[in-house]
């Protein structure tokens with residue numbers, strides 16, 4: 289991966305421990321629905337934080353708040369990222385654009401020069417292993433490839449904060465496992481800050497450096513786990529006894545909160 | 547992320563090979579057979595149902611061909627009418643498109659605008675053209691202008707509705723993506739809504755093209771000043787009981803309608819068939 293290390297021209301020295309986003313006592317209501325109650329949450333540069341919790345506990349709401357798409361009812365959100373990547377459950381590609389054109393889209397919005405965006409698109413397409421498919425339309429791609437395209441689209445701007453809202457939930461198990469591996473090496477390479485929402489405890493433990501369990505009505509952070517494995521994660525850790533132990537603890541906390 | 551390139555199977559099925567005359571024959575044979583049957587039935591009615599003195603009601607197909615299409619004078623007259631009618635239909639469709647698409651674009655910008663304009667788009671569809679005839683004649687005269695106006699009124703609705711549906715068909719999450727990057731209204735329309743709307747717009751255009759042809763012919767009957775269109779010829783031939791010429795003109799009018807529909811089918815497939823499933827060649831409904 290060394291040839292892709294860092295998007296040259298925009299070499300930021302990323303030091304871990306700088307928070308890219310932090311939520312302090314954030315609450316959110318939708319009308320009479322009290323969705324979130326005094327959520328505390330910090331994601332640092334180079335930290336991969338997962339968020340698991342029963343459905344309807346406010347995970348997506350946390351991401352929307354982080355992105356600024358919605359505002360909190362009370363509490364403070366401090367943002368110190370320059371660029372943000374937001375990956376939704378659906379790939380949300382533009383079907384009229386080829387893979388490459390989709391990937392270059394945010395460059396167009398941000399006024400990136402054509403040359404620069406073409407160069408970066410080639411880079412990120414190689415990162416997600418789609419360089420052979422740059423001229424394909426989304427219609428001709430599998431679910432996994434669409435999701436890779438979606439990730440590549442955000443990677444173009446080299447975001448320092450990545451939000452993921454159950455991105456692999458709609459994929460089959462094999463594609464999902466493979467994308468987990470790709471994501472963890474991508475993370476090891478780029479060291480962005482990540483906030484990753486998922487239903488799968490296994491996926492959360494495998495990917496993250498820190499894992500938060502949320503509970504419902506109103507949504508709160510109920511438990512927190514440190515995941516001690518080094519990055520990039522090797523696939524075989526999934527079969528180690530400690531991994532199972534950790535996943536078991538998380539599952540227990542999740543069951544308690546549901 | 548090193549290692550062998552991950553080549554997942556793509557979701558798309560193999561396209562059946564396009565070449566060869568076989569598929570074309572299979573497509574074209576059934577309708578051709580129906581056409582033959584119709585001609586046969588036509589001959590049947592002409593020679594076995596109608597007595598000789600009433601045969602002028604349905605002259606035989608070869609009579610129509612001989613007197614309608616192979617007679618130089620008549621053919622020139624009919625082709626001239628065809629040209630006039632097509633011209634009116636094209637003007638009408640162009641204006642209806644400009645008007646209808648702009649309406650849809652404005653409506654897609656805010657709910658309150660949509661709520662204010664939508665009922666009027668519906669009303670435009672319910673206007674009894676006949677009731678407007680005197681008024682249109684009064685305002686625009688009994689020539690080209692009024693005929694074009696009839697076309698516009700008739701073909702406006704499908705364009706408005708289809709364009710609006712298309713402009714609103716964008717996934718909400720894509721809108722979020724643009725919001726995240728501070729895209730304005732204009733960028734949103736140009737880069738997101740209009741491209742997403744294209745398949746619907748072509749569907750609307752295809753429907754409206756047929757309606758515009760109808761409008762042009764109907765318009766002829768009421769606003770006959772100036773060079774005659776097909777509608778005027780139809781009227782003239784039927785008054786003079788020239789049934790061969792009448793049938794020839796009817797057939798030409800039908801072909802014009804079919805051509806209008808077909809042209810926009812081709813344009814639609816060419817422009818968006820490579821990404822929109824409903825316009826792609828593979829579309830095999832059922």
Ligand SMILES: Nc1ncnc2c1ncn2[C@@H]1O[C@H](COP(=O)(O)OP(=O)(O)O)[C@@H](O)[C@H]1O
Pocket residue numbers: 318321323341342343344345346347348349350
């Ligand atoms: N835009 C909204 N309007 C009203 N209620 C909402 C809205 N978004 C989320 N909610 C409510 O807030 C709660 C949390 O939703 P969400 O964040 O989507 O949960 P999760 O992603 O964990 O499944 C749910 O009860 C949901 O019904």
Ligand SMILES: [Mg+2]
Pocket residue numbers: 347348349453
């Ligand atoms: Mg959710």
